[in-house]
Amino acid sequence: MGISVEKQKQLEDKARLIRRHIIEMISLAQSGHPGGSLSAADIVTCLYFYKMRHDPKRPAWPDRDKFVLSKGHAAPVWYAALSEAGYFPVDYLKTLRQIGGALQGHPDRLSVPGIEMTTGSLGQGLSVSVGMALAARLDKKDTKIYCMIGDGESQEGQIWEAAMAAGHYKLDNLVVLLDHNKLQIDGLVEGVMGIEPVADKWKAFRWNVIGPVDGHAMHAICDALDSAGKIKGKPTIIIFDTTKGRGVSFMENVAGFHGKAPNAEETSKALQEIGHCQKKN
Amino acid sequence: MSEEKLIASRDVYGKTLAELGKVYPDLVVLDADLSQSTKTCVFGKEFPDRFFNMGVAEQNLIGVAAGLAASGKIAFASTFAVFASGRAWDQIRASVAYPHLNVKIVATHGGITTGEDGATHQALEDIAIMRVMPNMTVIVPADAVETRLAIHQLVKMDGPAYVRLNRLAVPVIHENENCDFEIGRAQTLHAGSDLTIIACGIMVKAALDAAKILKASGILARVINLHTIKPLDVKCILLAAQETGALVTAEEHSIIGGLGAAVAEVVCENCPVPVVRVGMKDIFGESGKPAALLEKYGMTAADIVTAAKTALKRKSK
Numbered sequence A: 001m002g003i004s005v006e007k008q009k010q011l012e013d014k015a016r017l018i019r020r021h022i023i024e025m026i027s028l029a030q031s032g033h034p035g036g037s038l039s040a041a042d043i044v045t046c047l048y049f050y051k052m053r054h055d056p057k058r059p060a061w062p063d064r065d066k067f068v069l070s071k072g073h074a075a076p077v078w079y080a081a082l083s084e085a086g087y088f089p090v091d092y093l094k095t096l097r098q099i100g101g102a103l104q105g106h107p108d109r110l111s112v113p114g115i116e117m118t119t120g121s122l123g124q125g126l127s128v129s130v131g132m133a134l135a136a137r138l139d140k141k142d143t144k145i146y147c148m149i150g151d152g153e154s155q156e157g158q159i160w161e162a163a164m165a166a167g168h169y170k171l172d173n174l175v176v177l178l179d180h181n182k183l184q185i186d187g188l189v190e191g192v193m194g195i196e197p198v199a200d201k202w203k204a205f206r207w208n209v210i211g212p213v214d215g216h217a218m219h220a221i222c223d224a225l226d227s228a229g230k231i232k233g234k235p236t237i238i239i240f241d242t243t244k245g246r247g248v249s250f251m252e253n254v255a256g257f258h259g260k261a262p263n264a265e266e267t268s269k270a271l272q273e274i275g276h277c278q279k280k281n
Numbered sequence B: 001m002s003e004e005k006l007i008a009s010r011d012v013y014g015k016t017l018a019e020l021g022k023v024y025p026d027l028v029v030l031d032a033d034l035s036q037s038t039k040t041c042v043f044g045k046e047f048p049d050r051f052f053n054m055g056v057a058e059q060n061l062i063g064v065a066a067g068l069a070a071s072g073k074i075a076f077a078s079t080f081a082v083f084a085s086g087r088a089w090d091q092i093r094a095s096v097a098y099p100h101l102n103v104k105i106v107a108t109h110g111g112i113t114t115g116e117d118g119a120t121h122q123a124l125e126d127i128a129i130m131r132v133m134p135n136m137t138v139i140v141p142a143d144a145v146e147t148r149l150a151i152h153q154l155v156k157m158d159g160p161a162y163v164r165l166n167r168l169a170v171p172v173i174h175e176n177e178n179c180d181f182e183i184g185r186a187q188t189l190h191a192g193s194d195l196t197i198i199a200c201g202i203m204v205k206a207a208l209d210a211a212k213i214l215k216a217s218g219i220l221a222r223v224i225n226l227h228t229i230k231p232l233d234v235k236c237i238l239l240a241a242q243e244t245g246a247l248v249t250a251e252e253h254s255i256i257g258g259l260g261a262a263v264a265e266v267v268c269e270n271c272p273v274p275v276v277r278v279g280m281k282d283i284f285g286e287s288g289k290p291a292a293l294l295e296k297y298g299m300t301a302a303d304i305v306t307a308a309k310t311a312l313k314r315k316s317k
Helices: A005-030 A034-051 A074-085 A092-094 A125-138 A157-168 A189-193 A199-204 A217-228 A265-272 B009-023 B041-046 B058-070 B081-087 B088-096 B111-117 B126-131 B142-155 B203-216 B233-245 B259-270 B289-296 B303-314
Strands: A066-069 A145-150 A174-182 A208-212 A238-240 B006-008 B029-032 B052-055 B074-078 B105-108 B137-139 B162-166 B169-171 B187-190 B197-199 B223-224 B228-230 B248-254 B275-280
Touching: A005 A034, A005 A092, A005 A265, A034 A066, A034 A074, A034 A145, A034 A174, A034 A217, A066 A074, A066 B111, A074 A092, A125 A145, A125 A157, A125 A174, A125 B088, A157 B029, A157 B058, A199 A238, A199 B052, A208 A217, A208 B203, B006 B009, B006 B142, B006 B162, B009 B041, B009 B105, B009 B142, B029 B041, B029 B058, B041 B052, B058 B074, B058 B081, B058 B088, B058 B105, B058 B228, B074 B081, B081 B088, B081 B105, B081 B162, B105 B142, B111 B289, B126 B137, B126 B162, B126 B228, B126 B248, B126 B259, B137 B142, B142 B162, B169 B228, B187 B275, B197 B203, B197 B228, B197 B233, B197 B259, B197 B303, B203 B223, B203 B248, B203 B303, B223 B233, B228 B259, B233 B248, B233 B259, B248 B259, B248 B303, B259 B275, B275 B303
Parallel strands: A066 A145, A145 A174, A174 A238, A208 A238, B029 B052, B029 B074, B074 B105, B105 B162, B137 B162, B197 B223, B197 B248, B248 B275
Antiparallel strands: B006 B169, B137 B228, B187 B223
């Protein structure tokens, strides 16, 4: 059980690269959501570079696992991971939020290879993932559907409609990844509209609950993803304990960086803090 | 009235789905605890593996349908028109229309003839809020025959659509089961040169009745069945405006934003002629018998006749 030290280093390197892309693309656009992209960076890295069965050369491969980013404002982390995986040239990241560009402010399935579903209006991606899981079951595929939701997003009623349906239909091919970074636009999630006890809520909706898991420790993330696949007869949620703005000291745990781009000075400081990869990938 | 054949479009909908289920293995049907009323239960009985009840949760209904469609399924999602269009509007916009997914929203209990349940259950704004959405096809069949043909054509059409059906059994206006119905192409059901009545849904029958009454007083009204509100058959509408010089629109819907508004928009821009709209006058409905409600809120053949005379007066000025 567990990933090798070498694999861990490799994933950490990849996550560093993805964090650099996030900062660079948002900085260049002077618009975007760094906080929730950085909190999700390690989990998304483990999905694309460890866990998921996918082929960047065949984005429509019928036997692929699927990822849906229900918290669509974290699009930069998805774009960065997809480009690093080879779905499209890394150079495209420069077009984030630019008129005429493919990389919309929130994910658009029609314009970017690898984007499984259009999201952005919070609470909707989980329902879509339930539909994908039902379809995979109908088609007798052993694929998994991974859906990342936010903790602020969990205040949407539709999340719980979808949670109830997934529990009812016993969708054990569905894995939800909760990016529990404790912050939303107006401040602390628990202050704005508390969601605790969040694990009990999912248990009550007939889900298998894993966690809390350190959402920034590669070995812990990979272990949790591995065990999520083994539960039969129930959907699984992994509650990832994360830090909003993770990797950039002045963005960490700062609600103000939910949807604010860093200026030139902040950008160079952020990139310095994230550092470079130890080896070229 | 008694010799007329009365069929509820929702009954035909359920049967048509079951019929198509045999031909299309990728056809899936979803409902939100109203399958007995929307008649999707007929499909559900036949194909339990491909039928998904989402319970009383319309937002999830649409989202799950989108996920199935994103996985290559042809997803039909049904509930009452108020809930389908209103409760799940943003889900339809963000998870179906914008990503151009193959979800067909077939809503029953449209209009004031939903009757006794009252204003909360009478969809009178759905055509407006569905047609404003890019990528959306909006169809309001006039009878059971059109309903069947519309569903048959939709199953082959890629992309989102909204179909509005009724609760009541209503007269069948097409004698031929395979009438000339094509999504996006209006039908001229009655020739006339003095003015044109453009209607959809159950108001098509009222429009034909009105044309008969008008004929008795020497007025020749053309009757157009505008079953597809979007994409709009602009050519047919403009031809009617040019050739007859006055229009009456008739819909079981608010006069704001629906068929009347769609017609007025194109006529205003391209060929201004008098337009008089028959429909709900920016007001909520109430409980009552369907026929009494249509009468009270001004959506009968007699109301169309009055509107026609008003339009003719304006035309001659």
